Amino acid sequence: GDKKGLKVDPSLFPQLEKDRREAEARASEKLEAARKEREMKRRIKDRMKAIDEDDSGSESDDEDKEMLLQPGKLKLRDGTNFSGQLLHGYPHGYGKCVHPDGGIYAGQFFKGARH
Numbered sequence: 001g002d003k004k005g006l007k008v009d010p011s012l013f014p015q016l017e018k019d020r021r022e023a024e025a026r027a028s029e030k031l032e033a034a035r036k037e038r039e040m041k042r043r044i045k046d047r048m049k050a051i052d053e054d055d056s057g058s059e060s061d062d063e064d065k066e067m068l069l070q071p072g073k074l075k076l077r078d079g080t081n082f083s084g085q086l087l088h089g090y091p092h093g094y095g096k097c098v099h100p101d102g103g104i105y106a107g108q109f110f111k112g113a114r115h
Contacts, residue, residue, distance in 0.1 A: 033078040033079075033100075036076075036077055036078050037076070037078055037080075040076060040077070041112065041113055044090050044091075044111065044112030044113065045111065045112060045113065047088070047090065047112070068087055068088065069085045069086070069087055069092065069093050070085070070086050070087075071083075071084070071085060071086070072084075072085075072086040072089075074086070074091070078099075078100065079099070079100035080097055080098065080099050080100065081097070081098045082095055082096070082097050083095060083096055084096055084109065085109075087111075090111065090112040091109035091112050091113075092109055092110060092111060092112070093108065093109060094106075094107070094108060094109070095107075095108075095109050
């Protein structure tokens with residue numbers, strides 16, 4: 001095909017390249033934040049498993065856990081803010097997460113994970 005009539009302003013290319021790089025950086029940041037959140041959840045799960053393994057197995061364990069629930073706030077490395085009940089420093093019971101992108105989760109947590 002004949003492309004003689006097609007005129008492209010060469011000054012647009014630097015902006016397009018800058019936009020592409022910025023989009024790639026944002027995507028990379030989101031992937032890294034998701035990786036960090038998965039790692040944090042894994043560590044929380046491992047810690048809560050260790051806590052469960054340390055339990056004596058008595059009938060009063062559930063009551064003991066209820067007594068250990070404390071209100072608190074956490075700020076995660078990815079910028080997520082948590083406020084709610086904590087058990088051994090981990091979300092457990094009712095809580096609210098406000099994510100950096102504006103997303104909100106309010107509800108139950110069990111051993112550090114949404115439930």
